[in-house]
Amino acid sequence: MSKQVTSNKIKHSMGDRIFDFINVFLLVLLVVACFYPFYYVICASFSKASLFMSHSGILLKPIGLSTAAYKKVFENSSIWTGYINTIYYVVGGTAINIAMTVIGAYFLSRKNIPGKGIITVFIMFTMYFSGGMIPAFLNIQSLGLYDTRAALLLPGAINTFNLIIMRTAMASVDDSMEESARLDGANHITILVKIMLPLTKATVAVLVLYYGVSHWNSWFPAMIYLEDRAKEPLQLFLRQVLIMNDMSDMNIGEDQELISETIKYATIIVSTVPILCLYPFLQKYFTKGMMIGAIKG
Amino acid sequence: MKKSAQIQSYSLTTSAPRKKEESLVWQRIKRNKELYFLIIPVIVYYIIFHYKPMYGVIIAFQDFSPRKGVVGSDWVGLENFRMFFNGVYFGRLIRNTLRISLSTLLFGFPAPIILALLINELRNVRFSRFVQTVTYMPHFVSMVVICAMIREFVSSSGFITEILVALFGYEGKDLLSKANAFVPIYVISNIWQGVGWGSIVYLAALTAIDPQLYEAAEVDGANRRLQKMYYITLPCLLPTIVIMFIMRTGQIMSVGYEKIILLYNEGIYQTADVISSYVYRMGLVNRQYSFSAAVGLFNSAINFTLVILTNKLSKKVTETSLW
Numbered sequence: 371m372s373k374q375v376t377s378n379k380i381k382h383s384m385g386d387r388i389f390d391f392i393n394v395f396l397l398v399l400l401v402v403a404c405f406y407p408f409y410y411v412i413c414a415s416f417s418k419a420s421l422f423m424s425h426s427g428i429l430l431k432p433i434g435l436s437t438a439a440y441k442k443v444f445e446n447s448s449i450w451t452g453y454i455n456t457i458y459y460v461v462g463g464t465a466i467n468i469a470m471t472v473i474g475a476y477f478l479s480r481k482n483i484p485g486k487g488i489i490t491v492f493i494m495f496t497m498y499f500s501g502g503m504i505p506a507f508l509n510i511q512s513l514g515l516y517d518t519r520a521a522l523l524l525p526g527a528i529n530t531f532n533l534i535i536m537r538t539a540m541a542s543v544d545d546s547m548e549e550s551a552r553l554d555g556a557n558h559i560t561i562l563v564k565i566m567l568p569l570t571k572a573t574v575a576v577l578v579l580y581y582g583v584s585h586w587n588s589w590f591p592a593m594i595y596l597e598d599r600a601k602e603p604l605q606l607f608l609r610q611v612l613i614m615n616d617m618s619d620m621n622i623g624e625d626q627e628l629i630s631e632t633i634k635y636a637t638i639i640v641s642t643v644p645i646l647c648l649y650p651f652l653q654k655y656f657t658k659g660m661m662i663g664a665i666k667g
Numbered sequence: 668m669k670k671s672a673q674i675q676s677y678s679l680t681t682s683a684p685r686k687k688e689e690s691l692v693w694q695r696i697k698r699n700k701e702l703y704f705l706i707i708p709v710i711v712y713y714i715i716f717h718y719k720p721m722y723g724v725i726i727a728f729q730d731f732s733p734r735k736g737v738v739g740s741d742w743v744g745l746e747n748f749r750m751f752f753n754g755v756y757f758g759r760l761i762r763n764t765l766r767i768s769l770s771t772l773l774f775g776f777p778a779p780i781i782l783a784l785l786i787n788e789l790r791n792v793r794f795s796r797f798v799q800t801v802t803y804m805p806h807f808v809s810m811v812v813i814c815a816m817i818r819e820f821v822s823s824s825g826f827i828t829e830i831l832v833a834l835f836g837y838e839g840k841d842l843l844s845k846a847n848a849f850v851p852i853y854v855i856s857n858i859w860q861g862v863g864w865g866s867i868v869y870l871a872a873l874t875a876i877d878p879q880l881y882e883a884a885e886v887d888g889a890n891r892r893l894q895k896m897y898y899i900t901l902p903c904l905l906p907t908i909v910i911m912f913i914m915r916t917g918q919i920m921s922v923g924y925e926k927i928i929l930l931y932n933e934g935i936y937q938t939a940d941v942i943s944s945y946v947y948r949m950g951l952v953n954r955q956y957s958f959s960a961a962v963g964l965f966n967s968a969i970n971f972t973l974v975i976l977t978n979k980l981s982k983k984v985t986e987t988s989l990w
Contacts (some may be wrong), residue, residue: 389892393788401801404859406814408804410826426829453821476702483690483699489706493713499971501720502963503924503943504950509720511733512822519881525716528709558701587809590925594951603809612815613929634819638812653800656807657867 373406415635447617450515452604460585467581475536539573547573733890746959748980764941779865802863814929848936872907
């Protein structure tokens with residue numbers, strides 16, 4: 371940092387430097403506070419169970435390097451079932467989300483469409499009032515969707531906030547595009563597919579990420595709507611192992627007490643690494659979406 | 668006579684353009700007919716998954732039995748609400764919901780503003796990006812994993828508990844088994860999860876500040892960075908802060924159930940149980956559908972009113988509103 375400050379052409383006063391120092395110091399502290407919990411999990415997951423259990427306080431590196439916990443996690447078939455199901459829900463769910471959101475946003479972004487006002491109110495009202503958890507649950511049952519995969523895909527087909535982001539993006543496309551296409555005889559479907567989607571693909575990408583991550587992280591609908599464990603997403607498996615402390619799926623053996631702690635940490639790593647690896651590359655899109663939402667809000 | 672003729676002629680002259688207008692509307696509908704076909708699945712979706720449950724909320728006024736269905740169940744009027752208001756848990760639930768919500772507001776609301784101000788003062792762009800990347804990260808980790816980490820760290824052998832033991836001689840007990848530790852754990856972990864992500868809105872607002880303002884401030888003698896921060900940056904950020912605050916106060920009675928039900932346990936219901944987690948437990952665990960639908964409806968009615976009120980307030984104060 372000091373090199374950076376001195377290399378700056380404008381001379382900074384003493385006060386400025388103290389200010390910079392304190393500022394950087396505070397932010398470094400914050401970065402450590404944000405990152406350390408994850409680092410601790412990594413260290414703990416690679417530690418030797420017996421040594422880890424007798425250790426107290428923070429970890430700076432794994433104690434007695436061991437991959438035994440990972441072996442137990444990888445041996446377990448439930449985590450892979452969970453992974454496959456989650457991928458299914460992420461891909462299928464996001465595809466439905468994007469199709470529905472794009473169609474809705476296209477309609478809401480058109481000008482001079484009779485009935486648009488009513489439909490807008492009809493949609494927006496759901497952002498402020500809902501029947502609540504119990505009527506939603508009974509609705510799924512009465513639709514015959516209970517314990518089906520569709521129960522995780524359909525109820526959240528459109529996130530109205532995302533719909534508004536998409537509508538804003540489509541409304542900002544120049545009207546002349548649509549007009550000239552219409553003069554050439556194009557219908558709305560052609561305009562949507564050939565003109566609007568290519569022009570708003572950055573926003574579509576942001577929404578793919580938003581929806582994708584929300585499916586990846588979702589656990590509550592799966593908990594209340596699914597009974598069949600073969601359909602269970604990864605997050606529900608994680609809840610069972612990490613929150614309910616149910617290790618019955620893990621083939622632990624005699625040293626159960628000892629290794630169950632490091633197994634938990636290894637499970638966290640195995641389930642979170644894909645998101646954390648992708649995240650630095652995707653971060654700018656997330657931020658961008660947040661900005662669009664913020665400007666609108 | 669004369670008058671009626673006048674009226675007649677008046678109505679004649681107005682009806683002609685209206686007719687024309689109507690046909691124009693009809694023309695526009697016909698010209699855009701594929702558009703109306705396109706929107707059908709979206710409308711059907713909202714009817715089935717949003718409006719149908721809204722209709723289903725009438726079970727709050729019934730003694731609902733799944734066998735008889737919404738149409739056939741017996742009506743009980745406000746009995747379920749009366750049972751909730753007179754129940755032993757009513758006061759506790761309102762208190763816990765407000766306590767958690769207000770603590771999150773009090774400590775969690777300023778945090779992203781402060782972070783944005785600090786990031787804004789950084790001179791090194793790469794370090795600034797690094798800070799942002801790391802602080803946004805917890806936002807993307809699933810709630811289940813976040814709560815699992817919290818539970819491990821504050822358990823009797825968790826490192827946070829051990830640090831507290833070493834620093835304050837606190838008896839090494841699982842912190843989540845202590846009722847008075849729940850709110851601090853909830854609030855602090857909430858800040859950890861959301862401070863980076865929450866700062867994005869403010870950082871966006873900060874990039875819009877005209878640099879000339881700072882130059883003008885220097886001319887006026889505000890040379891110190893803290894002065895500029897206080898006299899320029901903060902006032903420029905104020906409209907964003909106000910609208911975010913108003914929007915946040917609209918949610919004062921809604922504390923999400925996900926984090927609560929992943930963290931709490933029976934031993935600490937007295938501080939940890941909120942309205943939404945109670946609805947979940949009563950409805951989906953104990954299967955008292957009508958009663959918990961009533962509790963849920965009570966909560967959403969309050970939330971709806973608060974959003975309307977805060978939005979009105981926002982319109983008055985900042986001339987920006989949600990709709």
